[in-house]
Amino acid sequence: MKRKFLIFTLLVGLMVSCSEDFLETSPSASISDDKVFTNLEGAKAVIDGVTRDLREYHSYHDQFGVKAIDLASDLMGEDIVVGRLHWFRYDYTIDNxxxxxxxxxxxxxxxxRSIRNLNEVLAHYDEVTxxxxxxxxxxxAQALTLRAYSYFRLIQHFQQTYMGHQNDPxxxxxxxxxNEGNPRATVQQVYxxxxxxxxxxxxxxxxANIERRDISEVDLSVAHGIRARVALVMNDWSAAASHANAARQGYALNTIEQFxxxxxxxxxxVWMWGLPLNDEQSTIYASFFSHLDMxxxxxxGLGYSPKYLCHTxxxxxxxxxxxxxELLIPTVSNSVNVYVNLKFSSANDKEFAADYVMMRPEEMLxxxxxARARMGGxxxxTAQNLLQELWNVRFYTPPTVTETGQALIDRILLERRIELWGEGFAFYDIMRLKKGLNRTNHIFSAVPGNVIPAEDPVFxxxxxxxxxxNNPAISEADQNP
Known part of the structure; x- marks a missing residue:
């Protein structure tokens, strides 16, 4: 294991590395020259540009692509405690x-922006000579996968979860x-x-059966993986199980040393999908690791906004x-017991050029x-055996899975919180499970009493x-409550 010291010194300067985008960056932008689609390289470049935009820095230090949204959503949950409010403060206090x-x-x-440019690919891909x-x-296939991913992320933030809200806007x-705006489709239509x-x-x-060039490209496994995520939200247990199983074929779980x-x-x-960075592409302080890696x-790490694992x-x-x-260091912040988590620790390795994880086989497991635990019988x-498979690579002496029924489901849900901590899933689980939020072991209050009921509009x-x-098809009357 890479044991590392923690940094709590003064910030002496900010450096932001920006790179030129292949695509436009305004929300209404699109590819204006259809000739880019007349050759294979041009079509690939558009998809690469969409993927690159998912990890790009955009204007502010809390806007560095999809991992900024992952972090913002995690901070809206229960399992990350913020020691000092700075960037992401309003996400953390559920006021954004x-x-x-x-x-x-x-x-x-x-x-x-991704959807607009992917629609251009889908409109012209057949013209490639x-x-x-x-x-x-x-x-x-790549364009469809990324478009589905984009809509899935949008619908999870601009409406309550799927179940019980299928007919909501x-x-x-x-x-x-x-160029003309469309009205809000129903949740069911989006799904x-x-x-x-x-x-x-x-x-x-x-x-097609074409091997991808890089881990940043979506492929068959990634498409199955996103489909499994969607099925889980829709409570389609059979589809969730089958797609998750198909997604991780050929992938081993990360060993203790790898984790x-x-x-x-x-x-x-062992990642199924990731967004690699190098020193030139690093956005330094405006990056995921800047905000989470201690x-x-x-x-x-400098103490401007330390992030901890919650005592609960x-x-x-x-x-x-x-x-x-092995990965938690107990500490106290503002009289609250919390834990420095070394899961994300890039010191002495990639540091600010650390790669962004997007999907792992453990999530699919x-x-x-x-899904199988909920199917029962x-x-x-099978669900017990899958959980045991994970425990076998997270314990030197793994305990035996004995839970059944609801206790087994609860244990698996807990394992999601532990295994996927910091990867952007905790808040979405709160939403789909209709749990509500309990922040009683946090430093800063989200709301008076630190408890928010399930499906509250503030989410x-x-x-x-x-x-x-700018969209005549959407008025103030169509606004969320």
Missing amino acids: REATYRRPSYVWSLFY NATDVQKKHIK GVPIYTEPK DLITADLDEAITLFGE ESGFDNAAQM TIGGYA LYSQMQPGDIRRD LIEAE PEET IYKIPQTEID
Whole structure:
């Protein structure tokens, strides 16, 4: 394990590294020159540009692509304690949802920018003159996967969870490039598009059978993985189990040594999807590791906004778990017992050029385990065996899984919180499980009493005011409560 010292010194300067985008960066931007799609390289470059935009720095130090949104959502949960309010303060205090605020606008613009450019790919991919039919299928599959991913992220922030809200207003749907705004589609219509895109992409990836160039590219496994995530939210247990199982085929679980390596280097770990960075692409202080990693001189490590694992979660972890015994350092912040988590530790390795994790086989195992546990009957034994498989690589002397029924489901849900801590899943689980929020072991209050009931409107973003002002199909009457 890479034991590292913690940094708590004064910040002496800020450096932000920006790189030129291939694509436009305004929410309404699109590819203006259709000629880019007349050759295979141009079509690939557009998809690469969309992927790169997911890890780019955009204007502010809490806007560094999709991992900024992952962190913002995690900070809206229970398991990360913020020791000092700085960047992301309003996300953490559940006060970043208003129509004129930057966070809703950033989420909206990032993913609709992706959707617009992916729709351009889908409208023109068949015009590529130097590509085979197989290559065209591969291009289309990538575009469909990324479009589905974008809509899935949007619908989770701008409306309550799927179950019980299928007929509620969701987000506008665009399946082709256009300049006119559309009204809000229903939640069901959005999920129908997401699942249709992913199902078609899975078929096309299977037919094309082209090996991806880099871990940043979406492929068949990633498409199955996103489809499994979607099915979990929809309570479609059979689909969640089958897609999660298919997604992790060919991937081993990370060993103890790999899990302890710092989550900063895709080449050292088993990831299904990641966004690698190098020194030139690093955005230094405006980066995921700056805000979460306590071992380098970023906002967390320098003490401007340290992030800790909550005592409530720690108290539920089992002795012998390397995620507890090897990666947590107990400390006290503002009279609250918290734990420095060395899961994300890039010092002496990639540091500010640390890679961004997007999907791991462990997540897929946990999706399958939860789905099969909920299916019950003979599937329960399979769920137990899956959880045991994970424990075998998280304990030097693994305990035996004995839970059944609801206790087994609860144990798997707890394992999601432990295994996926800091990766952007905790808040979405709170939403889909309709749990509500309990912050009694935190330093700063989210609301008086630190408890927010399930499905409270404060959990969902309001439609950005710029969208209401510029889209005739959406008015103030269509705004979220």
